[in-house]
Amino acid sequence: MxxxxxxxxxxxxxxxxxxxxxxxxMVGIVFFVMITLNIGYFFHLDALLLVTIGTIGxxxxxxxxxxxxxxxxxxxxxxxWIGVLIAAITIASNGFMDNKLEDLGPAVAMMLHPLFYGYxxxxxxxxx
Numbered sequence: 001m002x003x004x005x006x007x008x009x010x011x012x013x014x015x016x017x018x019x020x021x022x023x024x025x026m027v028g029i030v031f032f033v034m035i036t037l038n039i040g041y042f043f044h045l046d047a048l049l050l051v052t053i054g055t056i057g058x059x060x061x062x063x064x065x066x067x068x069x070x071x072x073x074x075x076x077x078x079x080x081w082i083g084v085l086i087a088a089i090t091i092a093s094n095g096f097m098d099n100k101l102e103d104l105g106p107a108v109a110m111m112l113h114p115l116f117y118g119y120x121x122x123x124x125x126x127x128x
Contacts, residue, residue, distance in 0.1 A: 019127055026123060047083050047113035054079030055121065073125035080118020087111035 034042045058075025059068060066074070091107050 044113040073122040076118040076121035083114025
């Protein structure tokens with residue numbers, strides 16, 4: 001007969017395995033779609049640095065009773081939105097790159113990079 005302690009351990013192992021499988025599926029489908037479209041469209045170093053460094057700072061500074069992963073997810077979304085606001089102000093101030101209408105699409109796409117990074121990190125940390 002299986003003991004209660006052994007059943008709990010097997011349940012935790014199965015739960016951990018499901019989490020890993022879920023994360024791999026989520027990350028995998030996002031990267032698959034990015035690769036099929038053009039993976040170069042989805043990377044912007046300034047936005048990545050803003051979200052990464054801002055998230056680390058937020059996680060270290062936040063002293064509320066949330067878990068470390070919850071703080072990382074929250075910080076990533078906050079800094080994603082801050083990045084969008086910075087980019088929107090820049091686009092509005094500069095007339096979206098010398099007022100050429102054809103440059104508006106790429107400018108808005110670059111504006112959305114930090115938000116994409118923030119919510120992607122939030123998605124992963126939400127399940128951890």
